[in-house]
Amino acid sequence: MAALDKFEAKEGVDQDTVDAVREISTYKYGWETDIEMEYAPKGVNPDIVRLISGKNEEPEWMTEWRLQAFARWEKLEEPDWAMVTYPKIDFQDQYYYARPKSMEEKPKSLDEVDPKLLATYEKLGIPLKEQMILAGIEGAEDMPAEGRKVAVDAVFDSVSVGTTFQAELKKAGVIFCSISEAIREHPELVKKYLGTVVPVSDNYYATLNSAVFSDGSFVYIPPNTRCPMELSTYFRINAENTGQFERTLIIADKGSYVSYLEGCTAPQRDTAQLHAAVVEIIIEEDAEVKYSTVQNWFPGDEEGKGGIYNFVTKRADCRGDRSKIMWTQVETGSAVTWKYPSCILRGEESQGEFYSIAITNNYQQADTGTKMVHLGKNTKSRIVSKGISAGKAQNTYRGLVSMHPKAKNSRNYTQCDSLLIGSECGAHTVPYIEVKNNSSRVEHEATTSKVDDDQLFYCRQRGMDEEEAVALVVNGFCKEVLQALPMEFAMEAQQLVAISLEGSVG
C-alpha cells in the first residue's frame, strides 16, 4: 500500500495509530534478507538432482530414489483439473537449490549460525533461541512453563538453518531434525517410511518434489511417548527465482502423541515463485498427531502480480488401530493454492479430522480441501471447511469422502461453508462422495452466503467501522476452525483473518 507510506497524520491523530494502521494493512513479511547465496545452475535435470543429493551428502540409495522420481516426472503431465489459472510455469527457468554461503559448513550449534539468518527469524517473530516463551504472544507469560516450549526447525530457502531443543527432545527419545540430517543419521527409519504415504509418482508436483527436495523436517516419536513440547517448522523463501521443495516426514509410533506446527512466509516480488512440498505422516496404533499450518506465503500484490504458487501434497496414513490425525490449516497467503491434506483411515477405529479456513482476496486463487479414505472398520472423519472470498479472488473447496466396502460402521460429517465479500469474487464447492457399504453414515452440507447485513448493522451501530465489523463477522464464521488451532497459532490466525480482508470492503 504505497499510499499509506506517504500518508501524513492529521492533527490530533498520533503517530502510533498511523504506524499501527500501516502495519496491519500490508504484507508484513515482504522484506528480503540481504545475504550472500550460493545457487545450483538454473533448471532441472539428472545432474541437478545429483547435485542436490551431493550437497546433502546423501547415500547412494537416496540419489537413486531421486533419479527414479525425476525419470517419472519427465513422463507426467501437469494437472489442469483444479479451478485455478496461471501462466505456464517454465520449470527450467528457476533455481532448485539455494543456500546461504555461510551455511556451506554446517554450523554445529545455533551459536555458530550466521547472525543475519538468526536476525531474519527474530524479525519474523520466530527467535531461534531455546527460550521459554514465544515472542509476541500476549498472556503467554502467565502460562505454566511446560506448556510454552516450542522446538523450531528453521528452513531458509533450500536448507535447514537449525533446530532448537534437540538435546532436550533427545532425552525423551524424540528425533526432531532436518530431513537431510535424518537421511544421514537415521537411514533405517527414512528408508522404511519415505514415500510410503505419498508414493514417488503420486502426482506431478509430488514427483518433482521427490526428485529435487532439498530439505525439510523429520520427526520420530517413539512408542508410548508424549512429545514434551510442540514441534514447529518455519519455512522462509528468500532467494529470487527459486523454488522451494521441502519434504516433511513424521512418524508417530505406537501410543505416542505430537503436535506439529508449520508456518511460512516469503518476500514481496513481482514474479511468481514455486513452492511444492510433500508432507508424509505415519501414525501407528493408538498414536495421535495434530498438524497445524498457518500458510502466509506472499499472496501477490493488489493487481495480482507475483506471489507464491503453492502446490502441496500432504497425507497422513492412520495405519494403526485407534490412531488419530487432525489437520488444521489457515490458508491466507499464496497467489495460487493447490492443497489437499488427506487422511487414509486404515486402522480400525482410526479418526481423521480436517479443519480449514481459506481466505482469498484480490487476485488470489485457492483450490483446497481434503480426502478422507475410510478403509478400516468403525473409522470416523470430520471435515469443517470455511472459504472466504473477497476482491476478485476464487476460492474452491474440493474434497473426497470414500467409504470402502470393508469400512463398516464408519462415519463422516462434512460441512463446507463459503462466504462471499464483494460481487466480483467466486466461491465453489466440488465434493466427491463415494459410499460402498450401508452401515456407514455420510453427511455432507454446504452453504454459500454473503456477510449478513443484520450482523454488520449491529456492529456498525455499536461504533465499529465497516472493516472491523466484517473482520468480526468473519472471525465468528471461522470460529469452529480457529478453536481447533493451538493457542500460539489461534492468535496469529485471528489477526491474519483481519489483515487478509483489509481493503475488501466498500
Next chain:
Amino acid sequence: MALPELKQSATEARLATLSLPDGGCLEAARAAAVSRVQTLGLPDRRDEYWKYTRPDTLVTADTPSAKVFVSGETPIFDGFDRLKIVFVDGVFDADASDDLSLDGITVERLADVSAKDIHWVKDLYGVLEARGQTPVARPLASLNTAFATDGVVIHVTGKPSKPISLIYKHGDESSDALLHHLIRVETGAEATILENGPAASRFNKVTEIDIADGGTLHHVRAQGRDHERRAATHMFTRLGAESVFKSFTLTVNGVLTRNEQVIELTGDDAVAHVAGACVGDGDFHHDDTVFITHDAVNCESRQVFKKVLRNGATGVFQGKILVKEGAQKTDGYQISQSLLLDDDSQFLAKPELEIYADDVACSHGSTSGAIDEDALFYLRSRGVPHGDATDLLTLSFLAEAVEEIEDEAIAEELVTRLEGWLARRR
C-alpha cells in the same frame, strides 16, 4: 485439439453405423451436430463427467440386446385422461396414438415439420443442445441432434385440458432408438407432459424445452419395466422471466440409465425444480446428472433426489448449481440422499456449487446410510411387522422427492407403483 486415439476410433465406429435422415429445414442443424460429435468425441470411461458411470454400452457400434418384459400389470398413467402419443422402438405409431388435435396446443411429428421451410422449430432444433455443451461436453446429445429419426414438436399456446402423454413401447430385443422432441411454451401458457415406457433396448432421447416469459411446464416421467434396457436422456430447458419448470422422474429397474437435466434460468424471477426418485435392485445402475445455470436475478432452483438401493445396485448423483456474475438474489437448493438397504449397494455423489455472485443463498446436502434403526424399532415396538416397517420407512424416505409433483393424482399413482415394487421384493 486432436482426440485421444481410442476415443477417436470409438466415435468413428459409432458414426459409421448411423446415417443422416432427410434433413429438410433442419439440415444445417444436423450437420453442425455431426461436427460437434467429431470435435468432442463420444464419452469414454476416462472422462471426468463419466467418472461414476461407464458409458461404453451407450456408445458401442453394436446395440446391446434387452429382453422385452411382459407383465399383466397395467402400464402407469393408464387410467388418466390424456393425449396419447405412442412410439414403438423409437418410431411413431399413429394407430396407437390419439388424434393429435387439442385446444391450446399443437403437436406435430418432427419429420413433417422439417419438410416445411419456415417454422419456429428451425430456430430451436439443436440450439439449446449446442448451448449445453459448455462448460461440460454432452456428446451423446449432439449425436442425437444429428441422427434422431423421430420425435414430436409440441407448441403450447394456451392451457390444454389434459396432459400430453408420451408412451415409449419396446418391441424389438435389439432396438436402438434416437428420439428428439421440441417443446415451446408461449407466454402465459401452461401444460403437463407425461412420459413412460421402456422405449428400446438402447434409448437416446433429447428434449429441448423453451419456456417464454410467464410460461409453465410440468413434466413427470416414469422409467421402468424391462430390466436390461439402457438409456441416456437429456433435457435442455431455457426459462424466461417469471416462468416455471417442474420436472420429476421415477426410475425403477434398468441396467443403465443416465438422465441429464441442463437448465438455464435466463429471465428474472424464474423457477426450476427437478426431482427424482429411484429404486434399484441387483445390477441396476442409475445416474442423475443435473446442471443448473442461474443467469438472471431473483431466480429459484431446487433439486431433490432420493435413491433406494439394494443387492449391489448403484446410484449416482452429479448435480451442479452455477451462479453467474450478476445473478444476485439467487436461491439455490440441492439435496441428494441414498438409502442403502444392504451392504453391497453403493452411492456415488458429486454435488457441486460454482458461484460468482455475492448476494445469494445456495446450499446443498448429501447423505447416505442404512434404514434408521431407531425408527424401525419404534414401528416394531408398536406391532408393525419388520417388512411393513421397512417399506413404510423406505416410502417416507422417497416422499420428499415425490411431493415435488404438484398434481396429487399423479403423485398418488407413483406412490402406488412404488408400493408394488417394494411388495414384490418382500
